[in-house]
Amino acid sequence: MTSHSAQPRFAPDGAAFDVIVIGAGIGGLVTATQLITQGFSVLLLEKYLIPGGSAGAFEREGYRFDVGASMIFGCGQRGTTNLLTRALAAVGQSLETVPDPVQIHYHLPDGLMLKVHRDYEKFLVELTERFPHEAAGIRAFYDECWRVFNCLNRIELLSLEELRYVARVFFQQPLACLGLARRLPLTVGAIAKRYLTDPQLLKFIDMECYCWSAVPADRTPLINAGMVFSDRHYGGVRYPQGGVGRIAEALAEGFVQAGGQLQYRSHVSQILTERGRAIGVKLATGQRYWGQRIVSNATRWDTFDRLLTERPLPAAERRWRRRYQLAPSFISLHLGIEASALPTGTHCHHVVLEDWSQLAAAGGTLLVSIPTQLDPSLAPASRHIVHAFTPSWLSAWQDLTPAQYAAKKAEAAEQIIQRLDRVFPGLAAGVRYRSVGTPRTHRRFLGRTAGTYGPIPRPGLPGLLFMPFNRTALRQLYCVGDSTFPGQGLNAVAFSGFACAHRVAADLSR
Numbered sequence: 001m002t003s004h005s006a007q008p009r010f011a012p013d014g015a016a017f018d019v020i021v022i023g024a025g026i027g028g029l030v031t032a033t034q035l036i037t038q039g040f041s042v043l044l045l046e047k048y049l050i051p052g053g054s055a056g057a058f059e060r061e062g063y064r065f066d067v068g069a070s071m072i073f074g075c076g077q078r079g080t081t082n083l084l085t086r087a088l089a090a091v092g093q094s095l096e097t098v099p100d101p102v103q104i105h106y107h108l109p110d111g112l113m114l115k116v117h118r119d120y121e122k123f124l125v126e127l128t129e130r131f132p133h134e135a136a137g138i139r140a141f142y143d144e145c146w147r148v149f150n151c152l153n154r155i156e157l158l159s160l161e162e163l164r165y166v167a168r169v170f171f172q173q174p175l176a177c178l179g180l181a182r183r184l185p186l187t188v189g190a191i192a193k194r195y196l197t198d199p200q201l202l203k204f205i206d207m208e209c210y211c212w213s214a215v216p217a218d219r220t221p222l223i224n225a226g227m228v229f230s231d232r233h234y235g236g237v238r239y240p241q242g243g244v245g246r247i248a249e250a251l252a253e254g255f256v257q258a259g260g261q262l263q264y265r266s267h268v269s270q271i272l273t274e275r276g277r278a279i280g281v282k283l284a285t286g287q288r289y290w291g292q293r294i295v296s297n298a299t300r301w302d303t304f305d306r307l308l309t310e311r312p313l314p315a316a317e318r319r320w321r322r323r324y325q326l327a328p329s330f331i332s333l334h335l336g337i338e339a340s341a342l343p344t345g346t347h348c349h350h351v352v353l354e355d356w357s358q359l360a361a362a363g364g365t366l367l368v369s370i371p372t373q374l375d376p377s378l379a380p381a382s383r384h385i386v387h388a389f390t391p392s393w394l395s396a397w398q399d400l401t402p403a404q405y406a407a408k409k410a411e412a413a414e415q416i417i418q419r420l421d422r423v424f425p426g427l428a429a430g431v432r433y434r435s436v437g438t439p440r441t442h443r444r445f446l447g448r449t450a451g452t453y454g455p456i457p458r459p460g461l462p463g464l465l466f467m468p469f470n471r472t473a474l475r476q477l478y479c480v481g482d483s484t485f486p487g488q489g490l491n492a493v494a495f496s497g498f499a500c501a502h503r504v505a506a507d508l509s510r
Ligand SMILES: Cc1cc2nc3c(=O)[nH]c(=O)nc-3n(C[C@H](O)[C@H](O)[C@H](O)COP(=O)(O)OP(=O)(O)OC[C@H]3O[C@@H](n4cnc5c(N)ncnc54)[C@H](O)[C@@H]3O)c2cc1C
Pocket: 022, 023, 024, 025, 026, 027, 028, 045, 046, 047, 048, 051, 052, 053, 054, 055, 067, 068, 069, 070, 071, 072, 073, 266, 267, 268, 269, 297, 298, 299, 302, 330, 332, 389, 445, 446, 447, 448, 453, 454, 480, 481, 482, 483, 487, 488, 489, 490, 491, 493
């Protein structure tokens, strides 16, 4: 493996690399794999024992649970937006995936039960049956999302901070680029209200957004919705055989096979700086490493508040914090249940809400995944795994004694089980294993401020216009992952990883 660039000027007490990546979440892994295949020397430091972060997995009593994500986009075989497939292929990896025939089965107030079928027309028919007076508007709204997707799916998705790339893509696909630029400041809410008027249907569109963006339609960027609302019918939602953790494991394997250096149990406690530039990292053990470029896959809050404590917060970060706020964390309940407790034909992903006014409230929307519906190997014979999670704020879980904390967890778990039992009668009696995670768990194991799901735009922000790219105000320091363009979700942070690697490679090759 040859290196593109000279070693750093000095490396007093540690090894020197072209690039050091802090964190092996999907954002960090995609950056690291993209850079290693371009011949750079890369050190990837992960504080935990396994890769994946929010897309990791854990095993208990014969069950293999997903830490977080389980509705996976970007694993298709066509177009340019299948970024997980592409990231894996770049390091010689591929995964078997199981196509999900229904993205979500909604169980909503006023008896609004709906399935988002993989087949676009089938979905539109089902939705239109509920809202026949909105037939034309429904098609117009979702077709507008397709127009966004078709623009994205025509261009190579790399760094919008790299002007030569932007010029090249514009020259190759001028209409697609103009189509995207025009829609960058738009939110889903604005488009939905252009085509739809029924208040209940608009609430449904709010939920279509909230269940992945953590904000209702009027705060969800249209670009992101164009991806989600269309790719589910194009590349499709697919579940990786062996669990979502396989994606990160395969990327990590490919990275090491390509010559990358990956260290687990390596908690970065400080980003080292010199004359206004990032030049290395220090681990909690005191070990230092030197790199020409430093990439942080920790959130922007964690990067600037915890790893750069000796420096004042840059003005650009202060501005960003005025525009974006922390999304809540979750109470996550992982269950092992008797397979007989679920009716035959139950789908993998469900969204449950009993009262529209609680859509964005703590403990309101309940998101449910049953991945063993697609891959039974994740549980012992005749069992299913269920992951049910609902928003929760760290503040509700602080200042508790250990006994109070345990009791509150048990109470939260019981409430979720009772809600599940109303959707799947008999489920409560079939529970054989349970494990509860709180915002404290998310904060501790994922290293994310307040255990947050990520940044959410404050009201009134124009679409994706102000979401930062990968470069930061500190020279030679880059951020990657869900607090960079285009935001949360595995395929989105893979996009961020491709963009970050592209920008770093361009900077190192100057
Ligand atoms: C409950 C839940 C459900 C979700 N469901 C879905 C879904 O169905 N579909 C979907 O697409 N997305 C889903 N998401 C969102 C998706 O999982 C995330 O947006 C994405 O995984 C974030 O990736 P990331 O690389 O930005 O960060 P992370 O996953 O947070 O990874 C960051 C990594 O950096 C490491 N790290 C942090 N600080 C340090 C440090 N100082 N030193 C060393 N290492 C460090 C962490 O340990 C972690 O491994 C879900 C998220 C959650 C929490």
